[in-house]
Amino acid sequence: MTKQPLIELQNVSFQYEYTNVLDHISLTINEGDFLALLGPNGSGKSTMLKLILGLLKPTSGKVMLFGQDANKFNHREWIGYVSQKSNSFNSGFPATVKEVVASGLVKSLGLFKRKAPNQDKLVIEALQSVGMESFVQRNIGELSGGQQQRVFIARALVAKPKLLILDEPTVGIDYENVQAFYDLVAHLNARHNMTLMLVTHDVDVVSSKISHVACLNKTIHFHGFKDDYVNLTKDELSEWYGMSVRKIHSHKEEPTK
Numbered sequence: 001m002t003k004q005p006l007i008e009l010q011n012v013s014f015q016y017e018y019t020n021v022l023d024h025i026s027l028t029i030n031e032g033d034f035l036a037l038l039g040p041n042g043s044g045k046s047t048m049l050k051l052i053l054g055l056l057k058p059t060s061g062k063v064m065l066f067g068q069d070a071n072k073f074n075h076r077e078w079i080g081y082v083s084q085k086s087n088s089f090n091s092g093f094p095a096t097v098k099e100v101v102a103s104g105l106v107k108s109l110g111l112f113k114r115k116a117p118n119q120d121k122l123v124i125e126a127l128q129s130v131g132m133e134s135f136v137q138r139n140i141g142e143l144s145g146g147q148q149q150r151v152f153i154a155r156a157l158v159a160k161p162k163l164l165i166l167d168e169p170t171v172g173i174d175y176e177n178v179q180a181f182y183d184l185v186a187h188l189n190a191r192h193n194m195t196l197m198l199v200t201h202d203v204d205v206v207s208s209k210i211s212h213v214a215c216l217n218k219t220i221h222f223h224g225f226k227d228d229y230v231n232l233t234k235d236e237l238s239e240w241y242g243m244s245v246r247k248i249h250s251h252k253e254e255p256t257k
């Protein structure tokens with residue numbers, strides 16, 4: 001059975017003023033994929049996300065979402081997004097976990113529309129899926145960074161998206177919680193067939209979970225299955241990136257002593 005492409009970038013270029021940031025990018029993400037988008041600082045990852053989220057328009061080329069031209073795409077609720085700084089609310093922030101998660105329904109309901117009849121149920125279900133239902137009445141600022149991150153995943157999940165985009169979601173979270181976080185998203189991918197696009201500097205920690213890797217540095221230097229990425233040499237990667245690259249450990253490799 002052929003999988004539906006959810007995101008297609010067709011020969012997309014983008015420039016800010018005079019700076020060419022993305023150069024003839026073609027990339028397809030299919031239903032069920034778990035793609036890690038890797039690239040050094042300034043390589044264009046956030047710009048690419050903004051093009052996918054409809055916040056920027058390509059200078060040339062085309063963005064297709066769920067088979068439709070992104071300009072005409074009117075199902076934004078199918079795409080969940082968790083941004084880089086979703087886990088840094090301080091303790092005085094005046095919103096409960098319930099309110100934060102419910103705000104994720106705005107996209108599908110419209111800002112000034114009435115509360116969905118089943119809103120409370122949807123909020124609890126979303127919190128259950130990230131193991132945070134017992135925190136529903138708590139203030140978001142009282143939670144740890146890792147707990148806040150889970151709440152923001154629930155906020156992205158409450159509208160039941162088909163595609164979840166995570167932009168460096170584990171910055172500032174300790175190692176143990178990072179592992180738990182990736183177990184959670186891998187579960188969403190494997191059990192709920194949720195398509196995932198994860199933007200990161202470091203693929204090491206997710207190596208066992210992802211299905212595909214794309215390496216971006218203004219152009220796409222590699223896009224393929226994770227196992228093919230694992231078999232690339234360090235030199236190949238460094239040449240493409242123009243810098244030294246940390247490599248994910250293949251299970252075949254001996255651990256370093």
Ligand SMILES: Nc1ncnc2c1ncn2[C@@H]1O[C@H](COP(=O)(O)OP(=O)(O)OP(=O)(O)O)[C@@H](O)[C@H]1O
Binds near residue numbers: 016042044046047048
């Ligand atoms: N609004 C803007 N105006 C002009 N140039 C910009 C703007 N936003 C980003 N840039 C430039 O575009 C390039 C790509 O930036 P982008 O934020 O997409 O990279 P990134 O891969 O997400 O980086 P990082 O890993 O540091 O977040 C950089 O050179 C950046 O300076």
